Amino acid sequence: MITKAIIPVAGWGTRRLPITKIIEKSMLPVGNRPLVDYSVQELIKAGVKDIYMVISNVEPCQVREFYKDNLALNQYLIERGKEDRLKLAKTLPDDVTIHYTIQDPAGKYGTAVPIAMVVEEYSLNEPVLVFMGDDFIWNPGGESAAEALIGAIQDDSDSAILGVEIDKEKVEKYGVLSVEDGKLHSVVEKPSPQEAPSNMINVSKYIMSPALLKQIVKYVADNNYGPKDQEYMVTDPIDEYIKNGGVMRVAPTTGEYLDGGSVEGWLHANNVVCG
DSSP states (O other), X not given: OOOEEEEEOOOXXXXXXXXXXXXXXXXXXXXXXXXXXXHHHHHHHTTOOEEEEEEXXXXXXXXXXXXXXXXXXXXXXXXXXXXXXXXXXXXXXXXXXXXXXXXXXXXXXXXXXXHHHXXXXXXXXXXXXXXXXXXXXXXXXXXXXXXXXXXXXXXXXXXXXXXXXXXXXXXXXXXXXXXXXXEEEEEEESOOTTTOSOSEEEEEEEEEOHHHHHHHHHHHHHOOOOTTTOOOOTHHHHHHHHHTTOOEEEEEOOSEEEEOSSHHHHHHHHHXXXX
């Protein structure tokens, strides 16, 4: 059973300026809860007990505040006879712990970096779920992304990647999965519709085996990209992991991918969730 998950939420959210000047991107509201909480609650439902959040060094951290008990609010609700709302104010079950790792925004940048930081800080040596903090899969009443990933692996040496099917004419905006016998062969970044190996895109939701986690740590440690050179993309060590014989199974989902990283995506997410 997989009981640990990593969620990076340290980015500045520059595509969403100016609102992200005062609201962290992962805390932008979709319906009546922040973006990141859709992933958190999904992971908890799938059996995760330890969540490793990678946050920025900017204070106060809104993510950390959201997942803390607000004792003053709780007392107010009790005094006003609104005890029925206490469960809404409690954002984390007692048996789930969020651990925080601080990432300096001026340091190394890219999707591989926060994963490597958590693995090293907590000496993780078991399969973990990895979800980004600014998007989620909406599938009420159906199989969640976490459940699909867990169902795809056969043992602890397997990794898995979530695949979302979209209109092939739109694939040039995404990393597209090349799949062979249910396993990932490679991720082709932003191909033309004619050159795309499939219409299944990468939405950065994974199960990562211990071997893959070690590959990511090595990749970040061994490379020294400058801030204007290139990002430390997690797809690079994933490609290396597969070339070395690692298995990454592809878990299709019937849910809808909702992305809060752009204004249009965020508005659509609100329309879907609230509609």
